[in-house]
Amino acid sequence: MAKLSLMFEEKTVKEVPVGSRAVSIGRSPDNDLPVDNLAVSNYHARVYFEGGRLVVEDLDSLNGTFVNDLRVERATLHDGDSIWIGKHHIKVDASGDAPVPWDTGRKASAPRINETMVLDTRARREMLQQAAATGERVQFAAGRLKVPTLIVIGGRTDQKEYMLTNKLTVIGKSAMATVKVKGWFKPPMAAQINQREDGYYIGPGDKMPTVNGTPITGPVRLNDGDLIEVSGVRMNFVFRE
Amino acid sequence: MRIVSGGVTDLGRVRTNNEDCFRIVESLNLFVLSDGMGGEAHGEVASEMAVETIVKHCTEAQSDAGATMMGNSESTWSEKTKRLTSAVHLANKTIYDSAEAHPEQHGMGATVTTAWIDGSRLSIAHVGDSRAYLLRGGTLQQLTSDHSLVAEQVRRGILTAAEAEESEMQSVLLRALGALPDIEVDTEEHSVFARDILMLCCDGLTRMVTEPEIAGTLQAETDPTRAAEKLIALANERGGVDNITVIVVRVGAESQGWFSWLFGGARRRAARNGAAGGM
Numbered sequence: 001m002a003k004l005s006l007m008f009e010e011k012t013v014k015e016v017p018v019g020s021r022a023v024s025i026g027r028s029p030d031n032d033l034p035v036d037n038l039a040v041s042n043y044h045a046r047v048y049f050e051g052g053r054l055v056v057e058d059l060d061s062l063n064g065t066f067v068n069d070l071r072v073e074r075a076t077l078h079d080g081d082s083i084w085i086g087k088h089h090i091k092v093d094a095s096g097d098a099p100v101p102w103d104t105g106r107k108a109s110a111p112r113i114n115e116t117m118v119l120d121t122r123a124r125r126e127m128l129q130q131a132a133a134t135g136e137r138v139q140f141a142a143g144r145l146k147v148p149t150l151i152v153i154g155g156r157t158d159q160k161e162y163m164l165t166n167k168l169t170v171i172g173k174s175a176m177a178t179v180k181v182k183g184w185f186k187p188p189m190a191a192q193i194n195q196r197e198d199g200y201y202i203g204p205g206d207k208m209p210t211v212n213g214t215p216i217t218g219p220v221r222l223n224d225g226d227l228i229e230v231s232g233v234r235m236n237f238v239f240r241e
Numbered sequence: 242m243r244i245v246s247g248g249v250t251d252l253g254r255v256r257t258n259n260e261d262c263f264r265i266v267e268s269l270n271l272f273v274l275s276d277g278m279g280g281e282a283h284g285e286v287a288s289e290m291a292v293e294t295i296v297k298h299c300t301e302a303q304s305d306a307g308a309t310m311m312g313n314s315e316s317t318w319s320e321k322t323k324r325l326t327s328a329v330h331l332a333n334k335t336i337y338d339s340a341e342a343h344p345e346q347h348g349m350g351a352t353v354t355t356a357w358i359d360g361s362r363l364s365i366a367h368v369g370d371s372r373a374y375l376l377r378g379g380t381l382q383q384l385t386s387d388h389s390l391v392a393e394q395v396r397r398g399i400l401t402a403a404e405a406e407e408s409e410m411q412s413v414l415l416r417a418l419g420a421l422p423d424i425e426v427d428t429e430e431h432s433v434f435a436r437d438i439l440m441l442c443c444d445g446l447t448r449m450v451t452e453p454e455i456a457g458t459l460q461a462e463t464d465p466t467r468a469a470e471k472l473i474a475l476a477n478e479r480g481g482v483d484n485i486t487v488i489v490v491r492v493g494a495e496s497q498g499w500f501s502w503l504f505g506g507a508r509r510r511a512a513r514n515g516a517a518g519g520m
Contacts, residue, residue, distance in 0.1 A: 117278065117348075118278075118413075118414045118415070118417045166431070167384070167429065167431070168375070168431050170434065176361055176432035176433075189377075192377060192378055192380065194380065194382045196382070196383075197386075197396055203377075203378060203380035204379060206378070219380050
C-alpha cells in the first residue's frame, strides 16, 4: 500500500497510509497529516488515488505545493517523489507504481550579470520558503480576510454601502463610477480610492476630498474608521471581516 | 471616447541591441509592449514573437469570435479581456515551443504588458516586470504588479521598497513568457474615464525615472509621442543602462453639462447624417 512519510531533517516524523480515502495535509490538527508550521495553510493539500494513480492536489494554499522541484496544482505522484510543503518534505512510497524519472530537459545557462533572468523552480521554492518563514503577517492576513467598505452616512448615492473589491474605485456622477453620486452639478469623477500594495489610498478627482476634516491634495492612505467627505457625500471607510 | 496614442523605443546608452518591442494597433486601441531576455539576440526574437503573436491573435479574433481560447478565464470578463489573456498564453507557448525546438534559443524569454481599450472598458493582461500606469486626476497608479524577486520580497515584508531599489537582484524575474509551458497571466478590467492617461513601459524607464517625474511629464506634455520621447530622454540623461520603451495613451476629454449636451448632440446628429449620406 502507498504511504506518505513526513520528514524533518532526514528523520521520519509521521507516516500515514493512503487507502481508498484521501489523505489531507495542513496546519489544522484535524488533518490526516498535520504539519505545524506557519508557512502551511490550514487545509493545504490532499493525496488520493484516482484511476489507479496516486495524485496530489494543492487546495489553493498560500505558499504552494511542490513535487520535487515543480510547483503543482495537481500532479501524479511516483514512488520516491518528494512533496514539499513550506520547509517540510513528505516522501512518497508508492511501491508497485513504476518510478518515472523527473527531468524538464531544460538546463538554464548561467546568467550573466545584469542580464534579466527567470528564476528556476528550485530557487523559487527556496525563496518562497525563506519568505514564508518571515511572512507570518501574510498568513494571518489570509486567515481573516478584511474587506474594505465605504458606508454612506450623508448625501445622496445609489447605495448605502460599497465593498471595495476593485483596485480602482471612482466616486462621482459618471455612469461608470462605483460610488454613484446623485444630484445636480455633481462632477463625473469627484474622487478616487485606489488599492496599492500597502493599502487603500484616496486621491482627488475633479474635487478635493477631505479625510477627517483635512483637505487632501495627493493620495492619502486610508485607515479603519476614517471619515471621507466629497461633493456633499459623507462616508466612513472601514475594514469589515 | 477619443483616444490618441504614441510609442517610442530606444536603445539606451549602454546596450548594443534593443531587445524591446512594442506595437500600437490604432484601429483596435490595442497596445502591446514586451522586453525580451536571452543572450545572442534571442531576447529580440522573444519580444518580437510575443508582440506579433498577441497582435495577430487579437486581430484575428475580431473576425472570428470562435477562435480557440487558451488558458483559464473568468466568466465575468468581457470577450476582449478573455481574448487578450488568451493571446498572452499563446505568446508564452509560442516562445516556449520555439526555444524547445531551437537549442540555441534556450533560456530566451520576454515580459509582456498589454492594454486593450474597448469603449469605456480597459483590459490589461500582464506577465513580468514591465508596467502599466494610470494617471487619473493627478494621481499616478501602477496597475500591474512586478513579477520580480525583489517585488515579491517587498510584498512579503522581507525587503523595504528602498532596499529593493538598491538590490542587485532586480533583474531576477519570477514569471516571464517562454520559461515554462504554462503560465499564470495577471488580468484586470477597469473603467476608463475622460482625461485618463495610460502608460506602458519597460523597466528601462522605471529604474531611471521616478514616479513623480513620470506623472509630471505626462501632465505637462499633451502629445503622447513627445511625452514618451521626453521620458526616454530623461532615462538616458540618468545613464540609460537598459533599452527604454514607452507607450502613452490619452483618453480625450468628454464634453459634459447640458450646454455641450445640446450642442454636442446636434453635432453628433449632423455627423451621423453626414456619414449616412456619404455611404
